[in-house]
Amino acid sequence: MSNPITKDRRHFEDLRVGEVIQLGERKLSKDDIISFAKEFDPLPFHLDEEVAKKSLLGGLASSGWQTAGFSLRMLVDEFLSKVAGMGGLGFDNLKWKRPLMKNDTLTGTITVSSLRRSQSNPEMGIVVLDFDMRNQKDQQVMTLSLTNLVEVRDPSAPIKGDAA
Amino acid sequence: MTLWFEDIDDVTVWPLGDYTFTEEEIIRFAKRYDPQYFHIDPEAAKHSHFGGLIASGWHTVSVGHKIMVDFMYAHDAEQRAKGEEPGVSGPSPGVNKMEFKAPVRPGDTIRFDLTVKNKRKSNSLPGWGLLTSIISAYNQDDELVYRSEIASFSKLRDYKPKLKERVLLAMAAMPVFRKLLRK
Numbered sequence: 034m035s036n037p038i039t040k041d042r043r044h045f046e047d048l049r050v051g052e053v054i055q056l057g058e059r060k061l062s063k064d065d066i067i068s069f070a071k072e073f074d075p076l077p078f079h080l081d082e083e084v085a086k087k088s089l090l091g092g093l094a095s096s097g098w099q100t101a102g103f104s105l106r107m108l109v110d111e112f113l114s115k116v117a118g119m120g121g122l123g124f125d126n127l128k129w130k131r132p133l134m135k136n137d138t139l140t141g142t143i144t145v146s147s148l149r150r151s152q153s154n155p156e157m158g159i160v161v162l163d164f165d166m167r168n169q170k171d172q173q174v175m176t177l178s179l180t181n182l183v184e185v186r187d188p189s190a191p192i193k194g195d196a197a
Numbered sequence: 198m199t200l201w202f203e204d205i206d207d208v209t210v211w212p213l214g215d216y217t218f219t220e221e222e223i224i225r226f227a228k229r230y231d232p233q234y235f236h237i238d239p240e241a242a243k244h245s246h247f248g249g250l251i252a253s254g255w256h257t258v259s260v261g262h263k264i265m266v267d268f269m270y271a272h273d274a275e276q277r278a279k280g281e282e283p284g285v286s287g288p289s290p291g292v293n294k295m296e297f298k299a300p301v302r303p304g305d306t307i308r309f310d311l312t313v314k315n316k317r318k319s320n321s322l323p324g325w326g327l328l329t330s331i332i333s334a335y336n337q338d339d340e341l342v343y344r345s346e347i348a349s350f351s352k353l354r355d356y357k358p359k360l361k362e363r364v365l366l367a368m369a370a371m372p373v374f375r376k377l378l379r380k
Binding site for chain 2: 036037038039072073074075076089090096097098101102103105106109113114118119120121122123124125126127128129177
């Protein structure tokens with residue numbers, strides 16, 4: 034049974050290892066940082082510019098989870114909204130390399146690093162997406178590998194490596 | 198649980214607290230950070246393999262983080278009330294692993310707990326220890342919702358820096374050197 038929401042989107046069979054997704058740009062304002070911090074990460078150096086200036090970070094910086102959230106948003110805009118996505122299994126090796134400061138611009142690329150069919154659910158494909166997030170000075174801000182599920186167009190096709 | 202590095206053990210399970218997710222909040226978060234159809238549109242979500250609207254995993258994780266921060270503040274206050282000086286926790290360098298195990302649906306109540314799995318003195322940051330903590334989230338039916346392995350720093354209570362390190366730290370605190378270090 035085909036899914037009317039996703040039937041015209043790219044499916045697992047349409048993806049290629051090595052495909053690079055160029056993300057847009059997102060400038061982070063003071064309001065962005067403080068409103069996220071109030072709701073999800075109320076530490077003094079994410080909430081108060083004066084406290085932040087005296088902290089290790091040397092100024093108002095976004096929560097690492099907000100950097101992750103905006104990266105995900107850019108992935109949805111450029112890729113997941115055009116793909117028959119089925120949600121995520123999780124991620125590995127998330128590294129916050131340097132803080133994203135007030136008025137910094139977040140951008141980056143995401144590369145399809147692995148594609149395989151699920152052994153237990155033939156209608157599901159597993160895609161690994163490697164994030165390389167950068168600021169406007171091309172300094173690396175965050176990296177991670179996200180593992181997501183994508184609908185397989187033809188679940189009856191044999192799964193490679195499953196012949197034995 | 199802002200504890201000093203020396204006081205942290207690998208058996209205590211810290212119950213951080215719980216949170217009930219509403220449909221309105223799930224949609225509001227997802228519209229900003231994760232606007233996939235099964236996170237923002239209850240009707241369209243019925244066609245997904247989830248069978249209905251679910252929260253973005255990143256929303257659940259962000260709420261888990263907030264619950265942990267609140268718990269740490271409350272724990273600090275308890276220690277101060279007993280006349281003890283709470284420990285100091287530092288920034289997190291990252292997340293080794295995050296596994297989303299079961300979806301969160303509107304009305305679900307999720308509880309979060311934390312256990313420190315591993316600790317060692319940091320090589321790169323003198324005076325600090327590096328912790329690996331497991332944060333787990335469960336729903337009202339005790340189903341595991343997510344399990345994460347997070348790295349963080351915790352300050353050593355008994356650390357006496359060597360003279361060379363004290364000089365370097367004092368220099369690093371001066372604005373002119375901080376500027377240089379950031380470059």
